[in-house]
Amino acid sequence: MSDPTRALAFEGVGVALAGTPVLRDVSFAVAPGEIVGLAGCNGAGKTTLFRVASRVLRPDHGEVRVAGRPIAQMSPRDLARRLAVVPQDVAVAFPFRAGEVVLMGRSPHLGGLGFESREDVALAKRALEDLGVLHLADRSMLELSGGERQLVLVARALAQDPQVLLLDEPTAHLDLRHRTAVLERVRRFVATGRSALVVSHDLTLSARSVDRMVLLEGGTVYAAGPPAEVLTVENLRAVFGIDAEVIRAPDGAPLVVPRAVYR
Amino acid sequence: MRALSPRRVTGSLAVLALLLVAVLWMGIVAGPSPITVGQVSAALFGEAESGAAADIVLRVRLPRILLAALVGASLAVAGVLFQALLRNPLADPFVLGVSGGAAVGGIAALSLGATLGWGYAAVPPAAFAGALLTTVVLYAVAGRGGSVSGTNLLLTGVVFNAFASAAIVFLASLAGLTEGASIFLWLIGSLSAIRVDVAGWVALFLFAGLATALPLARNLNLLALGEESARQLGVDVGRQQRLLLLATSLMVGAAVAVAGLVGFVGLIIPHLLRLALGPDHRLLLPASALGGAAFLVACDTAARTLLGGRELPVGAITALAGGPLFLYLLRRHQHRAFAP
Numbered sequence: 001m002s003d004p005t006r007a008l009a010f011e012g013v014g015v016a017l018a019g020t021p022v023l024r025d026v027s028f029a030v031a032p033g034e035i036v037g038l039a040g041c042n043g044a045g046k047t048t049l050f051r052v053a054s055r056v057l058r059p060d061h062g063e064v065r066v067a068g069r070p071i072a073q074m075s076p077r078d079l080a081r082r083l084a085v086v087p088q089d090v091a092v093a094f095p096f097r098a099g100e101v102v103l104m105g106r107s108p109h110l111g112g113l114g115f116e117s118r119e120d121v122a123l124a125k126r127a128l129e130d131l132g133v134l135h136l137a138d139r140s141m142l143e144l145s146g147g148e149r150q151l152v153l154v155a156r157a158l159a160q161d162p163q164v165l166l167l168d169e170p171t172a173h174l175d176l177r178h179r180t181a182v183l184e185r186v187r188r189f190v191a192t193g194r195s196a197l198v199v200s201h202d203l204t205l206s207a208r209s210v211d212r213m214v215l216l217e218g219g220t221v222y223a224a225g226p227p228a229e230v231l232t233v234e235n236l237r238a239v240f241g242i243d244a245e246v247i248r249a250p251d252g253a254p255l256v257v258p259r260a261v262y263r
Numbered sequence: 264m265r266a267l268s269p270r271r272v273t274g275s276l277a278v279l280a281l282l283l284v285a286v287l288w289m290g291i292v293a294g295p296s297p298i299t300v301g302q303v304s305a306a307l308f309g310e311a312e313s314g315a316a317a318d319i320v321l322r323v324r325l326p327r328i329l330l331a332a333l334v335g336a337s338l339a340v341a342g343v344l345f346q347a348l349l350r351n352p353l354a355d356p357f358v359l360g361v362s363g364g365a366a367v368g369g370i371a372a373l374s375l376g377a378t379l380g381w382g383y384a385a386v387p388p389a390a391f392a393g394a395l396l397t398t399v400v401l402y403a404v405a406g407r408g409g410s411v412s413g414t415n416l417l418l419t420g421v422v423f424n425a426f427a428s429a430a431i432v433f434l435a436s437l438a439g440l441t442e443g444a445s446i447f448l449w450l451i452g453s454l455s456a457i458r459v460d461v462a463g464w465v466a467l468f469l470f471a472g473l474a475t476a477l478p479l480a481r482n483l484n485l486l487a488l489g490e491e492s493a494r495q496l497g498v499d500v501g502r503q504q505r506l507l508l509l510a511t512s513l514m515v516g517a518a519v520a521v522a523g524l525v526g527f528v529g530l531i532i533p534h535l536l537r538l539a540l541g542p543d544h545r546l547l548l549p550a551s552a553l554g555g556a557a558f559l560v561a562c563d564t565a566a567r568t569l570l571g572g573r574e575l576p577v578g579a580i581t582a583l584a585g586g587p588l589f590l591y592l593l594r595r596h597q598h599r600a601f602a603p
Contacts (some may be wrong), residue, residue, distance in 0.1 A: 090488045090489055092490075095542055100484075111513075
């Protein structure tokens, strides 16, 4: 069942953690060349979904496919060559330099003794350069700010050269300039026929940068479609429990302005 | 941006190897019986006029310093592996109580062996079993879910060590091993009553451990970002952990079986080398083997010669150096924002 329109597909995914269902029958797909935004309340299951997609967590029901192949049948290395994850943050246990961490993204592609080639170094360098943070390369990860660490992690995922990129709130700690740089970079990434799934709490920013949006509520898909259709007053009330105003920007993109907690 | 090149690895290892050779040479020459450099090279390189000097070199000092080197290498590499596995620079086989577990295994084999008529040969495998069991329990208690709190780890180690000391004294008393220096050896660590007959075991365990760990060095780097990140970069984390627990237990078991509880080598050497060479395990791991070997030979030479005719246990020297360093590391560790 290798459908070329489904670079990443969740098919009836269900997960229970310690007996509590966290994901229930989640089904949606990301097509090649597409950025899909994933949104929902804290605890709606977004991060869990990422953990399932990267095989850190085995789903109790359903399966995840990458380029049509069930990930359960791939080796960890195989999957890592096709799918990369940008976590919200990492705690680095030893004083590795930022450049070394980006080079770790080359790891699933290395063989033999596991030393990086000149091409690997060039790739890692470009990944940092693209985000405007090459100057961080020789700094210790332990000395970087949260935002700088986040940019290094995005660079690492890009150096991994995957087909599918999962980003978990990649812009949470970033200033406006770097936020825009990351989203532009993701857009160029999918322009080559690859795919990205982006979790974000900033719905307005997300609406501008993604092609489609999936709203998760109570561990299952509540709504999915183009941002302008998904971000409605009714959906925001049902999913986030807020009274919000949705304003149209001159180009038609929805701007979400929260007014009050819905009671 | 710098990447670790094979050339930098070989260069750094060559320097450490030279240092090790120099220390080994010092270890052979130094000692209470005056032996000239000429007599040593004569004994080593075959033109041995037989006699007291050649005997001391070949039968007393050489086996001892070679075993010291193997033990030092094992403990330092085990330290690096524990630190990588538990993502904590304070981990060390002695601090964690794994050496203590190995010693309990060794003493148990020794006391049982005394009644059943086994030789000393049962001690290294029993020490290995003790180390493995302790490591598994340690990992289950303190290392759940990949993120290990330093406090949990240290508390677990304290309890393991207290338990191990009690078990060692208990078992040794049961078997009547308390006379003389033998119990002392197990509790503080010494190379004075070294058993050359188990040198083969120790070498085998060390090389098996190294051969298991070295190909995983890259993955150890990835593990520094956390288990989840390592998985997402293609590491089969569970398999790797099992292999490394086996490797560390082999090395600690072997080291403890010949030298008892020599502490802190696995803390001091990786720390110094990480400062000098960086945290990349592809270099840190083999460098720690060479550095640990040189360090323990140097400490043992000091133990043999510092007090003139009388010998200090080498474990006393490593503990005197390692204790303060541990406290320093603990303090730095608390100050630094490791977690986001």
